[in-house]
Amino acid sequence: MADTALLQLQALGISFGGLRAVHDVSLALPQGTLGALIGPNGAGKTTLFALMSGFLKPDAGRVFFAGRDITGRAPQLNARDGLARTFQVVQPFAAQTVRENIAVGAHLHLKSRRAALAAADGVAAELGLAPQLDKPAADLTVAGRKRLELARALATKPRLLLLDEVLAGLNPQEIGEMIPVVQRIAARGVTVLMIEHVMQAVMNLATTVWVLAQGQLIAHGTPAEVTSDALVIEAYLGPGAAARLAR
C-alpha cells in the first residue's frame, strides 16, 4: 500500500490539553485520486490537514509522502517536495497585487523574477483571475480570494494539493464556477484532497470520501457508500437518525 499511496497516514494523533483533536487516523491516498475529507464542524479536519502539511507536529503516528517519512517536517520543506495546501480562512499577502501573490508560489522553483511573474500570469489565466492580475489582493471578493489561494498553491507545481474549504462562503453560482476549476486541476494529474462541507461538490467531484467525526475516521468509500452509512448519518444528525431515516 505504501508503494502506491502518494500520502499515507499511520495512526496519526494529536491532543490539545485534554482534547483529543485527532486520534488514531490512518488513511492512504493513492496517486491521482480526487479525495474528499468530510465531517461535522469541529471534527478535526483542519487539524488533520495541519498535521499532514507540517504546520502541527503529531503526538503519535507517522505521515508518509511519496514513500518518505515527513512526520513533523516544516511545511516549507514539504512544499518543496510538492505538498501544497490552501487555508480555510484565506490568507492573501494583502498589500501585494494578485500577480505578486501568485509569483511568490511560482518562485518556489523559479529564481528569476521575470519567469515567476510570467508563470503567475499563466496560472491566473487558468483560474480565471487574469482580469484581476494588477489589483491588490485585499480588493478581491471572497470568491476571488479563494481562487487566489488556489492559484498561489498551484503555482508551486504541487503533486498533492490539500484544499481546505475552497467553496465555503461562495454563492451557488460561484460554487458552480469553482467545481470545474478543481476538476481541471485533478485532470492535470495533481492528486487532490479536499475538506468540503458543500455536499453537492463532494458528490460531483470526489472519487473517494473519508469521514472524520470527533477526531476519528468513521467511514471511507465512494460518496454514495459514505452518505448511506449509518455511522455517518448519526455523526451529522445525531444518534438514532439513521434508523429514523430508514423508516
Added chain:
Amino acid sequence: MKADLAAIAAFVLCIGVFTAATDSGVLLNALMMALYAALLAQAWNLLGGYGGQFSFGHALFFGCGAYASAIAQMSGGVNAWLALALGVAAAALLGLAVGALTFRYGLKGSYFALVTLAFAEVFRILALSLDFTGGGVGLMLPLKPAAANLQFVSRKGFIALVAGFVVLALLATAALRHSRLGAQLQAVRDNEDAARAVGVDPLRTKLAAITLSAAVTGAAGAFYLQVFQYIDPNIVFGPGISIEALVGAIVGGLGTLWGPLLGAAVLHLLADSTRNLFGELPGLNLVIYGTVLVLIVMFMPRGLAGLLRSLSAAWKARRG
C-alpha cells in the same frame, strides 16, 4: 527596475550639481547630515519596511560599525578605508547573530522590538565598562586629515562618501524589490503561514534581511566616526540612533524605495530649521518637531511616499 535605475541616476546628478554649486558650509553640512540620516532610515527600512520586523535597537549595529572601525584603526593600525569595511562586516555578522538568536525562536512584533532594544542596551553597558572600548570616555580618532585616511578636509569629500553609501543602499533596495528574496521577504511580512505553505523559509529570508540591514547601519556608524572623530557608548549605542533610524523610515513610507530618504531628509531639515529659527526659545523647536511628527503619523499612514503616490494618482485622474 529600469525606472528605478533612472531615478537613482537623476538623484546622483542632483547631489552632484548641488555640491558643485555651493561652498556654503551650512548648506553642505545640512546635505551631509540629511544623507547620513537617510542612510540610517534606508537600513532600517530593509528589515522593518520589507521584512516587517520592527527593530528598536538599530543602534546596536550602528555602534558595532563605529567601534569596530575605531578599534581597528587605533589599536590595529589598520587603514581607515579598510577599517570602514571591517566595521560594515562586523555589523553584518552581529546582525546575523542577533537574527539567528531572535528569529529562530519565532520572536516577532513587540517582542522582537524589545529584544533588539535589550541587545543595544547590553552593548552600550559593555562598551561603558570594557577597557578596549575606552569605557565612558569613549574613543577619539587621531586627527590625520587626508583622503587616504578617510578624513576629508572639505565637507564635499564626506558628502561623496555618504552619497555613495546612500546610492548603494538604493541599488540594494531596488534589486531586492525585483528579486525572489524580496518577494519572499514581503510574503513573510504579510503572512508568515501562507508564505511557509508555498515553500518560503521564513528564517532564511529574515536572516538575509537583518544581515543586509545591519551592514548598511554599520556603514552609517563608521561614517559617523570619520566625520566626528569621536564616539562614546551613550551616543552610538544609545536609543537616539535607534529612534532616528525608525522614525525616518516610518515617516517616509515603509517598504518603499524613496520613502526613507524622503522622510529622513524632511525630518532632518525640519529639525535644523526649527533649531535655527527658534534658537532663543530653547525647547520650542522640539515641540514643533514633535507636533509635525504626530500630524504626519496621524494623517499619512503610508508616509510621505504614500501621500505623494495618492496626490499623483489624484492628479492623473483629474487630467484623464
